[in-house]
Amino acid sequence: MIFLKYTCDRCQLEAPYWHRARIYQLADEITCPLLGERVWCNDCNTLRSAERFPPSDYLQEKIGRLQGGELTDREMEFISLLEMSKEERIAELLQKAMTHLKWLENRQSPPRCLECGSTNFVRIPERWDVVDDYFEHPGCGGTFHQTMQSFAREIGIPVYDAEGNRLNDF
Secondary structure: OEEEEEEEOOOOEEEEEEOOOEEOOOOOEEEOOOOOOEEEEEOEEEEEHHHHHHHHHHHHHHHHHHOOOOOOOOHHHHHHOOOHHHHHHHHHHHHHHHHHHHHHHHHHOOOEEEOOOOOEEEEOOOOOOOOOEEEOOOOOOOEEEEEEEEEEOOOOOOOOOOOOEOHHHH
């Protein structure tokens, strides 16, 4: 888990942000990674993570690649760790990708704040090309600048249902 702290140069508000792993629990006990993005949640009135859905064309390409018997180098690395054959790994990944795509097509609600469940948030653009990570403080007019970064070990992984509702307390 990565911890970042931002401080507003106008009002001096400090906004903590935790970037952590999360998963969805989908049908038939299949899990898939929950992609998060940095947002300003208007209901929490602070920085949070919100759901970011994968593009369906990415999942369709992955399904086509797996149906053709192809694994990426990263997917291949796990075969020996999981003590399974290439065919077993392809079948497992194909089932997950198809479930993930079906979930995405059937999802009813828009992306949610992963803390309060609100859909009332503003996306914060990622700035990977600059040394100083900064963004506008909504409602204040100041600018948040990153003032701290640290790493921590996670105790557990938060789990969410198919509609983005949190299922556990991690």
